[in-house]
Amino acid sequence: MRIPVIAGNWKLFKKQADAAALVAALVPLVKDTVGVEIVVAPVFTSLAAVREKIVGTNVKLSAQNCYWEEEGAFTGEIAPGMLADAGCSHVIIGHSERRQFFGESDATVNKKITAALSAGLVVLFCIGETLAEREADRTFDVLRTQVTGGLSGIPLSALASIVIAYEPVWAIGTGKTASDAQAQEAHAFIRSLVVELYDQHSADAIRILYGGSVKPDNVKGLMSQTDIDGALVGGASLKADSFAAIVNFAK
Ligand code: PEP
Numbered sequence: 001m002r003i004p005v006i007a008g009n010w011k012l013f014k015k016q017a018d019a020a021a022l023v024a025a026l027v028p029l030v031k032d033t034v035g036v037e038i039v040v041a042p043v044f045t046s047l048a049a050v051r052e053k054i055v056g057t058n059v060k061l062s063a064q065n066c067y068w069e070e071e072g073a074f075t076g077e078i079a080p081g082m083l084a085d086a087g088c089s090h091v092i093i094g095h096s097e098r099r100q101f102f103g104e105s106d107a108t109v110n111k112k113i114t115a116a117l118s119a120g121l122v123v124l125f126c127i128g129e130t131l132a133e134r135e136a137d138r139t140f141d142v143l144r145t146q147v148t149g150g151l152s153g154i155p156l157s158a159l160a161s162i163v164i165a166y167e168p169v170w171a172i173g174t175g176k177t178a179s180d181a182q183a184q185e186a187h188a189f190i191r192s193l194v195v196e197l198y199d200q201h202s203a204d205a206i207r208i209l210y211g212g213s214v215k216p217d218n219v220k221g222l223m224s225q226t227d228i229d230g231a232l233v234g235g236a237s238l239k240a241d242s243f244a245a246i247v248n249f250a251k
Contacts, residue, residue, distance in 0.1 A: 002204075003207070005163055005209055006246055008234075019043075023042075024053050029240055033058065038059045040062065047063065047088065065098060066079065092232075117154070120161075127146040127150065127190070129168055139168075166211070173213070
Protein backbone atom coordinates (compact mmCIF):
# COMPACT_ATOMS: atom_id res chain seq x y z
CA MET A 1 0.00 0.00 0.00
CA ARG A 2 1.78 3.13 -1.21
CA ILE A 3 0.65 6.41 0.38
CA PRO A 4 0.39 9.03 -2.37
CA VAL A 5 2.61 12.11 -2.17
CA ILE A 6 1.55 15.44 -3.61
CA ALA A 7 4.45 17.90 -3.53
CA GLY A 8 4.43 21.54 -4.60
CA ASN A 9 7.64 22.91 -6.05
CA TRP A 10 7.42 26.68 -5.72
CA LYS A 11 10.64 27.15 -7.73
CA LEU A 12 12.03 30.71 -7.64
CA PHE A 13 8.77 32.34 -6.54
CA LYS A 14 7.32 33.73 -3.30
CA LYS A 15 9.22 35.90 -0.85
CA GLN A 16 8.51 35.31 2.84
CA ALA A 17 5.20 37.15 3.16
CA ASP A 18 3.75 35.66 -0.02
CA ALA A 19 4.99 32.18 0.87
CA ALA A 20 3.46 32.43 4.34
CA ALA A 21 0.17 33.67 2.86
CA LEU A 22 0.09 30.85 0.32
CA VAL A 23 0.61 28.12 2.87
CA ALA A 24 -1.78 29.76 5.33
CA ALA A 25 -4.45 29.64 2.61
CA LEU A 26 -3.58 26.03 1.77
CA VAL A 27 -3.68 24.58 5.29
CA PRO A 28 -7.46 24.87 5.87
CA LEU A 29 -8.20 23.49 2.39
CA VAL A 30 -6.30 20.27 3.07
CA LYS A 31 -6.64 19.88 6.83
CA ASP A 32 -9.18 17.04 6.57
CA THR A 33 -7.28 15.20 3.84
CA VAL A 34 -6.10 11.83 5.02
CA GLY A 35 -4.05 9.23 3.20
CA VAL A 36 -2.03 11.77 1.20
CA GLU A 37 1.41 13.07 2.12
CA ILE A 38 1.36 16.80 1.40
CA VAL A 39 4.65 18.63 0.85
CA VAL A 40 5.55 22.19 -0.13
CA ALA A 41 8.97 23.35 -1.30
CA PRO A 42 9.53 27.09 -0.99
CA VAL A 43 12.80 28.90 -1.69
CA PHE A 44 15.40 28.68 1.08
CA THR A 45 14.71 32.16 2.39
CA SER A 46 11.01 31.39 2.88
CA LEU A 47 11.47 28.08 4.71
CA ALA A 48 11.21 29.62 8.17
CA ALA A 49 8.12 31.66 7.30
CA VAL A 50 6.38 28.59 5.91
CA ARG A 51 7.51 26.37 8.76
CA GLU A 52 5.83 28.69 11.24
CA LYS A 53 2.49 28.25 9.46
CA ILE A 54 2.60 24.46 9.17
CA VAL A 55 3.50 23.49 12.71
CA GLY A 56 0.87 20.98 13.87
CA THR A 57 -0.67 20.60 10.40
CA ASN A 58 -0.52 17.79 7.83
CA VAL A 59 1.69 19.83 5.47
CA LYS A 60 5.39 18.99 5.32
CA LEU A 61 8.32 21.17 4.38
CA SER A 62 10.84 20.50 1.61
CA ALA A 63 13.81 22.36 0.19
CA GLN A 64 14.43 22.46 -3.55
CA ASN A 65 18.11 21.52 -3.47
CA CYS A 66 21.05 20.94 -1.16
CA TYR A 67 24.80 20.43 -1.23
CA TRP A 68 26.56 17.16 -0.39
CA GLU A 69 28.89 18.38 2.36
CA GLU A 70 27.70 19.06 5.89
CA GLU A 71 29.97 22.08 6.39
CA GLY A 72 33.12 23.68 5.09
CA ALA A 73 34.41 26.36 2.75
CA PHE A 74 31.60 26.06 0.19
CA THR A 75 30.30 29.59 -0.17
CA GLY A 76 26.68 29.85 -1.13
CA GLU A 77 25.77 26.23 -0.50
CA ILE A 78 23.35 24.73 2.03
CA ALA A 79 23.93 21.42 3.81
CA PRO A 80 21.27 18.73 4.23
CA GLY A 81 21.68 18.89 8.02
CA MET A 82 20.99 22.61 7.89
CA LEU A 83 17.76 21.92 6.03
CA ALA A 84 16.72 19.42 8.67
CA ASP A 85 17.60 22.02 11.28
CA ALA A 86 15.39 24.52 9.42
CA GLY A 87 12.43 22.14 9.72
CA CYS A 88 12.61 20.34 6.38
CA SER A 89 11.62 16.70 6.23
CA HIS A 90 12.11 16.48 2.46
CA VAL A 91 14.43 17.79 -0.23
CA ILE A 92 14.06 17.80 -4.01
CA ILE A 93 17.22 16.57 -5.74
CA GLY A 94 18.10 16.48 -9.42
CA HIS A 95 15.23 18.59 -10.71
CA SER A 96 15.57 18.96 -14.47
CA GLU A 97 16.00 22.73 -14.11
CA ARG A 98 19.07 22.08 -11.97
CA ARG A 99 20.38 19.54 -14.45
CA GLN A 100 19.67 21.91 -17.36
CA PHE A 101 20.76 25.31 -15.95
CA PHE A 102 23.19 24.42 -13.17
CA GLY A 103 25.17 21.57 -14.63
CA GLU A 104 23.96 18.85 -12.27
CA SER A 105 24.93 15.37 -13.38
CA ASP A 106 23.94 11.91 -12.24
CA ALA A 107 27.17 11.89 -10.21
CA THR A 108 26.40 15.10 -8.30
CA VAL A 109 22.78 14.05 -7.87
CA ASN A 110 24.04 10.79 -6.36
CA LYS A 111 26.30 12.63 -3.90
CA LYS A 112 23.43 14.88 -2.87
CA ILE A 113 21.05 11.96 -2.39
CA THR A 114 23.60 10.16 -0.25
CA ALA A 115 24.18 13.23 1.92
CA ALA A 116 20.49 14.06 2.24
CA LEU A 117 19.69 10.51 3.38
CA SER A 118 22.47 10.72 5.98
CA ALA A 119 20.84 13.87 7.34
CA GLY A 120 17.53 12.01 7.71
CA LEU A 121 15.73 13.77 4.88
CA VAL A 122 13.28 12.15 2.49
CA VAL A 123 14.57 12.67 -1.04
CA LEU A 124 12.34 13.59 -3.96
CA PHE A 125 14.68 12.27 -6.65
CA CYS A 126 13.83 13.74 -10.07
CA ILE A 127 14.47 12.08 -13.40
CA GLY A 128 13.10 12.50 -16.90
CA GLU A 129 13.91 12.67 -20.58
CA THR A 130 14.02 15.69 -22.85
CA LEU A 131 11.84 16.00 -25.94
CA ALA A 132 14.84 15.25 -28.20
CA GLU A 133 15.58 12.11 -26.20
CA ARG A 134 11.95 10.96 -26.41
CA GLU A 135 11.81 11.64 -30.13
CA ALA A 136 15.03 9.70 -30.63
CA ASP A 137 13.39 6.78 -28.80
CA ARG A 138 15.91 7.05 -25.99
CA THR A 139 13.50 7.55 -23.07
CA PHE A 140 14.15 4.19 -21.41
CA ASP A 141 17.94 4.47 -21.86
CA VAL A 142 17.93 7.91 -20.25
CA LEU A 143 15.75 6.76 -17.36
CA ARG A 144 17.98 3.72 -16.82
CA THR A 145 21.11 5.90 -16.72
CA GLN A 146 19.55 8.44 -14.36
CA VAL A 147 18.08 5.87 -11.97
CA THR A 148 21.24 3.75 -11.92
CA GLY A 149 23.52 6.76 -11.52
CA GLY A 150 21.40 8.53 -8.93
CA LEU A 151 20.95 5.45 -6.76
CA SER A 152 24.52 4.17 -7.09
CA GLY A 153 25.70 2.91 -3.69
CA ILE A 154 22.38 3.67 -2.00
CA PRO A 155 21.57 0.65 0.18
CA LEU A 156 18.24 -1.11 0.07
CA SER A 157 17.65 -0.06 3.68
CA ALA A 158 17.57 3.62 2.59
CA LEU A 159 15.02 3.18 -0.20
CA ALA A 160 12.08 3.87 2.10
CA SER A 161 13.36 7.46 2.30
CA ILE A 162 13.44 7.92 -1.47
CA VAL A 163 10.55 9.02 -3.64
CA ILE A 164 11.24 9.04 -7.37
CA ALA A 165 9.69 11.84 -9.43
CA TYR A 166 9.38 11.09 -13.12
CA GLU A 167 9.22 14.44 -14.86
CA PRO A 168 9.50 14.41 -18.65
CA VAL A 169 11.35 17.65 -19.33
CA TRP A 170 9.07 18.44 -22.28
CA ALA A 171 6.08 18.49 -19.94
CA ILE A 172 7.48 20.79 -17.27
CA GLY A 173 6.01 24.28 -17.35
CA THR A 174 4.89 23.78 -20.94
CA GLY A 175 1.24 22.93 -20.36
CA LYS A 176 1.88 19.62 -22.18
CA THR A 177 1.16 16.70 -19.90
CA ALA A 178 2.26 13.19 -20.74
CA SER A 179 -0.82 11.14 -21.52
CA ASP A 180 -1.90 8.81 -18.76
CA ALA A 181 -0.61 5.90 -20.82
CA GLN A 182 2.76 7.55 -21.57
CA ALA A 183 3.26 8.32 -17.89
CA GLN A 184 2.17 4.84 -16.80
CA GLU A 185 4.57 3.23 -19.28
CA ALA A 186 7.51 5.23 -17.92
CA HIS A 187 6.52 4.60 -14.30
CA ALA A 188 6.21 0.86 -14.86
CA PHE A 189 9.65 0.89 -16.47
CA ILE A 190 11.15 2.82 -13.53
CA ARG A 191 9.60 0.34 -11.11
CA SER A 192 11.10 -2.52 -13.11
CA LEU A 193 14.51 -0.84 -12.79
CA VAL A 194 14.09 -0.83 -9.00
CA VAL A 195 13.37 -4.58 -9.17
CA GLU A 196 16.61 -5.04 -11.15
CA LEU A 197 18.69 -2.86 -8.84
CA TYR A 198 17.12 -3.96 -5.53
CA ASP A 199 14.21 -6.38 -5.26
CA GLN A 200 10.52 -6.80 -5.93
CA HIS A 201 9.51 -5.85 -2.40
CA SER A 202 11.34 -2.49 -2.56
CA ALA A 203 9.99 -1.83 -6.03
CA ASP A 204 6.44 -2.48 -4.84
CA ALA A 205 6.96 -0.10 -1.93
CA ILE A 206 8.70 2.85 -3.57
CA ARG A 207 6.56 5.85 -4.48
CA ILE A 208 6.97 7.16 -8.04
CA LEU A 209 5.48 10.59 -8.66
CA TYR A 210 4.60 12.13 -11.99
CA GLY A 211 5.53 15.75 -12.68
CA GLY A 212 4.89 17.95 -15.69
CA SER A 213 1.95 20.34 -15.97
CA VAL A 214 -0.19 18.50 -13.42
CA LYS A 215 -3.42 20.43 -12.91
CA PRO A 216 -6.71 19.84 -11.08
CA ASP A 217 -8.28 18.64 -14.33
CA ASN A 218 -5.68 16.01 -15.25
CA VAL A 219 -4.62 14.70 -11.84
CA LYS A 220 -7.41 12.12 -11.52
CA GLY A 221 -6.51 10.36 -14.76
CA LEU A 222 -2.84 10.26 -13.83
CA MET A 223 -3.55 9.04 -10.30
CA SER A 224 -5.73 6.24 -11.61
CA GLN A 225 -2.68 4.63 -13.23
CA THR A 226 -1.30 1.60 -11.41
CA ASP A 227 2.26 2.87 -11.03
CA ILE A 228 1.61 6.57 -10.39
CA ASP A 229 1.80 7.34 -6.69
CA GLY A 230 1.48 11.09 -6.61
CA ALA A 231 2.57 14.28 -8.27
CA LEU A 232 5.31 16.87 -8.18
CA VAL A 233 3.54 20.07 -9.09
CA GLY A 234 5.12 23.34 -10.21
CA GLY A 235 2.87 26.07 -11.59
CA ALA A 236 -0.38 24.78 -10.13
CA SER A 237 1.14 24.68 -6.64
CA LEU A 238 1.51 28.47 -6.58
CA LYS A 239 -2.19 28.95 -5.89
CA ALA A 240 -3.78 27.44 -2.79
CA ASP A 241 -7.03 26.44 -4.48
CA SER A 242 -5.44 24.67 -7.45
CA PHE A 243 -2.87 22.87 -5.30
CA ALA A 244 -5.56 21.86 -2.80
CA ALA A 245 -7.70 20.52 -5.65
CA ILE A 246 -4.74 18.36 -6.73
CA VAL A 247 -4.09 17.20 -3.15
CA ASN A 248 -7.79 16.36 -2.86
CA PHE A 249 -7.83 14.43 -6.14
CA ALA A 250 -9.68 11.53 -4.55
CA LYS A 251 -12.57 13.62 -3.18
C1 PEP B 1 8.07 21.00 -11.56
O1 PEP B 1 8.51 22.09 -11.29
O2 PEP B 1 8.59 20.01 -11.05
C2 PEP B 1 6.93 20.91 -12.49
C3 PEP B 1 6.46 19.72 -12.76
O3 PEP B 1 6.41 22.07 -12.98
P1 PEP B 1 4.99 22.27 -13.74
O4 PEP B 1 3.96 21.56 -12.90
O5 PEP B 1 4.79 23.74 -13.78
O6 PEP B 1 5.12 21.66 -15.09
